[in-house]
Amino acid sequence: MPDRSDSPQPDAEKSSQLVAAAVAVAARAYAPYSGFRVGAALLLASGDLVTGANVENVSYGLTLCAERAALVRAVAEFGPKIRIRAVAVANLNQAASPPCGACRQVLAEFCSPDALIHFPTLENGALVQQTRRFGELLPFAFDLQIKP
Ligand code: THU
Numbered sequence: 001m002p003d004r005s006d007s008p009q010p011d012a013e014k015s016s017q018l019v020a021a022a023v024a025v026a027a028r029a030y031a032p033y034s035g036f037r038v039g040a041a042l043l044l045a046s047g048d049l050v051t052g053a054n055v056e057n058v059s060y061g062l063t064l065c066a067e068r069a070a071l072v073r074a075v076a077e078f079g080p081k082i083r084i085r086a087v088a089v090a091n092l093n094q095a096a097s098p099p100c101g102a103c104r105q106v107l108a109e110f111c112s113p114d115a116l117i118h119f120p121t122l123e124n125g126a127l128v129q130q131t132r133r134f135g136e137l138l139p140f141a142f143d144l145q146i147k148p
Contacts (some may be wrong), residue, residue: 015086017133018043019118021051022066029066029092030051034136037092038066042074045083050074065146067103071110084111088118096121098130099137107134108141113128 018041026039031054038054052070056063067089074082087107091097098119099107107115113135121130 015088015116015118018049018086018088019090019129021049022088022118023092025051025053026066026090026092030055031065032056033058033060035093036095038097039090040066040070040091042070042084042086043086044074044078045085046078048074048078050077065100065103066097068106071106074110082110084115086116086118087111090120094127096127100125104138105141108138 015110021041022039025037025041026037029037029039031037033056036054042050044050044051050070050073052073053064054064054066055069066086070087073086074084076090082135084107087099089097089099096119098121099117113133113136115134116131117134117137118129120127122128
């Protein structure tokens with residue numbers, strides 16, 4: 001998949017490693033209902049890499065997306081102070097898979113606006129690897145402002 005020239009240019013080796021990890025973990029997805037197997041890989045500020053895959057449920061609404069699966073795993077492994085530098089999302093269906101809205105809001109908890117998000121999109125029928133800053137994907141994340 002070609003890179004778009006207007007995309008942010010991260011460390012190319014690191015980002016292709018992240019995308020490869022997302023593709024690899026997608027093979028372990030539990031997606032018997034949709035058949036849409038998704039993998040996500042997170043690069044933490046510490047340099048650690050954490051992956052997750054979607055886990056579906058017969059009660060469809062209980063399905064866990066790959067991004068959130070990776071995130072809960074990252075917190076369990078490395079604790080609540082993790083920061084996410086980059087995320088890669090992949091699927092085994094040769095289809096677009098930007099992170100869904102719910103996952104964007106959940107990622108916002110641990111991603112700053114300049115974190116890089118790699119994901120495939122379809123453009124004129126061709127699969128294209130996109131990279132966007134997290135702030136572009138979720139410009140107005142909900143934040144809890146409680147008055148004292
Ligand atoms: N899915 C993800 O894993 N990540 C997303 O960002 C959106 C959708 C999964 C959920 C479900 O198992 C399948 O893709 C089809 O929606």
